[in-house]
Amino acid sequence: MQNFEKILEESVQFQTKLAQGARVAAGLGEIRVGTTPKDLIDRVDNLCLYRYQPLSETVATANPLLIVYALVNRPYIVDLHQQRSLVQGLLAEGVDVYLIDWGYPGPGDHHLDLEQYVSVLIDRCVDRTLQHSGTSKVNILGICQGGTMSLCYSALEPSKVNNLITMVTPVDFHTSDNILTHWFREIDVDLLVDTMGNVPGTLLNGIFLSLKPFKLGVEKYLDFVKISDNPEKVENFMRMEKWIFDSPDQAGEMFRDFLKLFFHENRLVTGGLSIGGRSVDMKSVTQPLLNIFAKQDHLVPPASSQALKYLTGSKDYSELIYDTGHIGIYVSGKAGRDIPLRISNWLRERN
Amino acid sequence: MFNPWVTQDPADIYSMWSKAWSNTSPPSSVYAQMHELGNAFRSMFEAGQDPSDHAVRQQQMEQMVRQFTMNPILPNFPSMTEFTNLNPWQQFFDQSKTLMGSTSTVGQPPALGIGREYQEDWTEFLRLQREYESAFREFTAVFEKFTIGASERFIESLSEVDENTGFEDVCRRWIDCCDDEFQNIAGTKDYCVAYGNLINAYLRLLRHGTKMQEQLTGMMGQPTRSELDSIHLKNRQAGTEIESLNLKIKDLEKRLESVQTSQRKQTSRKSSAPRKSAPRDKKKK
Numbered sequence: 001m002q003n004f005e006k007i008l009e010e011s012v013q014f015q016t017k018l019a020q021g022a023r024v025a026a027g028l029g030e031i032r033v034g035t036t037p038k039d040l041i042d043r044v045d046n047l048c049l050y051r052y053q054p055l056s057e058t059v060a061t062a063n064p065l066l067i068v069y070a071l072v073n074r075p076y077i078v079d080l081h082q083q084r085s086l087v088q089g090l091l092a093e094g095v096d097v098y099l100i101d102w103g104y105p106g107p108g109d110h111h112l113d114l115e116q117y118v119s120v121l122i123d124r125c126v127d128r129t130l131q132h133s134g135t136s137k138v139n140i141l142g143i144c145q146g147g148t149m150s151l152c153y154s155a156l157e158p159s160k161v162n163n164l165i166t167m168v169t170p171v172d173f174h175t176s177d178n179i180l181t182h183w184f185r186e187i188d189v190d191l192l193v194d195t196m197g198n199v200p201g202t203l204l205n206g207i208f209l210s211l212k213p214f215k216l217g218v219e220k221y222l223d224f225v226k227i228s229d230n231p232e233k234v235e236n237f238m239r240m241e242k243w244i245f246d247s248p249d250q251a252g253e254m255f256r257d258f259l260k261l262f263f264h265e266n267r268l269v270t271g272g273l274s275i276g277g278r279s280v281d282m283k284s285v286t287q288p289l290l291n292i293f294a295k296q297d298h299l300v301p302p303a304s305s306q307a308l309k310y311l312t313g314s315k316d317y318s319e320l321i322y323d324t325g326h327i328g329i330y331v332s333g334k335a336g337r338d339i340p341l342r343i344s345n346w347l348r349e350r351n
Numbered sequence: 352m353f354n355p356w357v358t359q360d361p362a363d364i365y366s367m368w369s370k371a372w373s374n375t376s377p378p379s380s381v382y383a384q385m386h387e388l389g390n391a392f393r394s395m396f397e398a399g400q401d402p403s404d405h406a407v408r409q410q411q412m413e414q415m416v417r418q419f420t421m422n423p424i425l426p427n428f429p430s431m432t433e434f435t436n437l438n439p440w441q442q443f444f445d446q447s448k449t450l451m452g453s454t455s456t457v458g459q460p461p462a463l464g465i466g467r468e469y470q471e472d473w474t475e476f477l478r479l480q481r482e483y484e485s486a487f488r489e490f491t492a493v494f495e496k497f498t499i500g501a502s503e504r505f506i507e508s509l510s511e512v513d514e515n516t517g518f519e520d521v522c523r524r525w526i527d528c529c530d531d532e533f534q535n536i537a538g539t540k541d542y543c544v545a546y547g548n549l550i551n552a553y554l555r556l557l558r559h560g561t562k563m564q565e566q567l568t569g570m571m572g573q574p575t576r577s578e579l580d581s582i583h584l585k586n587r588q589a590g591t592e593i594e595s596l597n598l599k600i601k602d603l604e605k606r607l608e609s610v611q612t613s614q615r616k617q618t619s620r621k622s623s624a625p626r627k628s629a630p631r632d633k634k635k636k
Binding site: 006007010011013014045107108109110111112116120176177179182183185186187188191192194195196197211212213214215218219222 | 514516517518519521522523525526529530533534537538543544546547548550551554555557558561576579580583584586587590591594
């Protein structure tokens with residue numbers, strides 16, 4: 001009975017704190033993200049190419065670093081908050097940072113396919129970056145799905161890429177622990193895209209969250225209660241929530257290509273991938289490679305990223321493994337402090 | 352895209368919370384979920400008042416566990432599509448049913464030529480709906496394995512609960528049990544096939560509904576999605592064409608500039624040649 005009363009009492013406390021947290025959250029106003037100053041370099045429809053304003057005159061690396069983020073979710077996760085910003089960390093190390101923001105594809109973008117994204121849009125951004133920075137090669141940091149696209153791009157245009165960094169990037173889509181692949185393989189992707197046009201971000205987000213429905217959907221609110229009286233921590237929590245639920249729709253044809261070629265056919269590993277009639281051979285990726293991934297990644301299992309090790313033609317391959325999850329790699333304290341430093345050092349050694 | 356975070360209206364923020372919770376649990380709000388949780392615990396411990404009444408306690412505990420481990424995906428399934436503006440046909444049919452009569456016309460002899468096609472479409476629509484419901488039942492049956500497994504894990508875990516165990520600890524036990532069990536089942540062939548069948552059946556129903564909506568909107572002289580799609584495709588192709596023409600123009604401009612530069616150099620060489628050579632000749636002399 002004592003236990004029952006204790007639990008009831010705690011349950012009431014829990015609800016009170018939850019309501020308190022909700023009040024604090026409601027009073028925060030607009031949650032600001034991606035506040036590091038940046039300049040717009042180029043714009044094509046929804047796509048924007050930005051250059052972050054350097055913190056100092058001295059540039060540590062000979063070539064600029066172009067960040068190619070995934071199409072799912074928004075790229076401001078790399079600049080979520082001043083204290084949790086991969087971009088700020090890189091700028092502090094003297095790296096010249098450019099970023100592709102894919103924007104929110106509308107119904108008119110339904111026909112954008114893998115070829116358009118890789119051979120036209122990324123290529124255009126690389127050219128603009130080179131033009132703007134006055135260099136002849138770029139370093140690319142491809143994140144998640146953006147890493148997969150960057151690998152394809154580096155294989156197609158090796159002369160423009162000096163070094164390639166992949167972060168939580170799916171390479172082998174058929175590892176046994178990849179639940180997302182198990183699910184997607186049973187879905188008729190042609191039916192999905194033909195029926196829906198663009199694939200709703202909300203749908204994808206629901207699928208991602210349902211990979212770990214209780215941990216990702218319930219547990220965080222238990223943790224939230226502990227910080228509910230601290231506006232600063234509540235704001236950080238809300239910032240993450242904002243990012244998680246800010247899911248752009250996916251251009252239909254790109255989704256079709258990506259699911260078929262990678263999730264269904266695993267072409268990076270099995271070979272035979274071609275984009276716009278051009279063969280994409282992983283052995284053509286001969287640039288120095290830095291592969292960063294997370295041990296506890298539930299979206300991209302570590303084995304999926306690590307498969308890159310023996311796949312490319314690069315003779316200079318390095319790995320950085322962090323004991324965190326898919327999102328933690330951007331925002332956790334240790335990884336957040338360590339990754340920019342390690343990237344900039346790695347780039348400096350390969351100037 | 353609608354983004355409630357940029358507003359300052361608490362109602363929007365609460366709505367966002369509800370959406371977040373709907374991903375994992377049937378109740379539509381955090382508060383309702385917490386009440387449910389609290390009630391379930393209350394009933395569990397109320398049952399525990401009389402330790403001799405083991406059967407009642409067991410029954411109530413099972414009921415509570417079932418409540419906790421309710422399917423987090425099925426209730427979410429409609430919500431995955433409700434924000435997407437992809438279901439206007441559903442609303443459209445609700446309205447058109449009022450206008451055109453109910454589905455009871457299916458099976459009746461068509462009055463006019465157009466009626467037969469209309470009837471066939473509805474028959475197909477209902478067949479696909481039944482197919483979807485069947486896939487839904489199959490998925491539920493597979494999901495039941497998770498419910499049972501999670502319940503067993505949780506009951507086992509509760510055997511370790513003592514008088515010092517608090518609310519948070521019990522909640523975390525529930526989350527761990529459910530998540531561990533879900534990880535066991537989510538990658539199995541049975542689950543993946545049932546999940547894929549459910550989504551595919553839903554999409555077939557949606558596609559047929561869209562087709563019927565297109566026919567009806569077409570009859571009313573309204574633009575259809577296929578027409579809009581064709582326009583988007585033409586736009587995209589025109590954009591690509593313009594881009595490649597721009598590149599060609601830039602390339603031609605560069606070539607023209609280089610030709611002009613070389614021409615200018617030749618002209619200046621020709622015109623300056625005698626003047627340059629004259630003084631040199633003079634010097635030589």
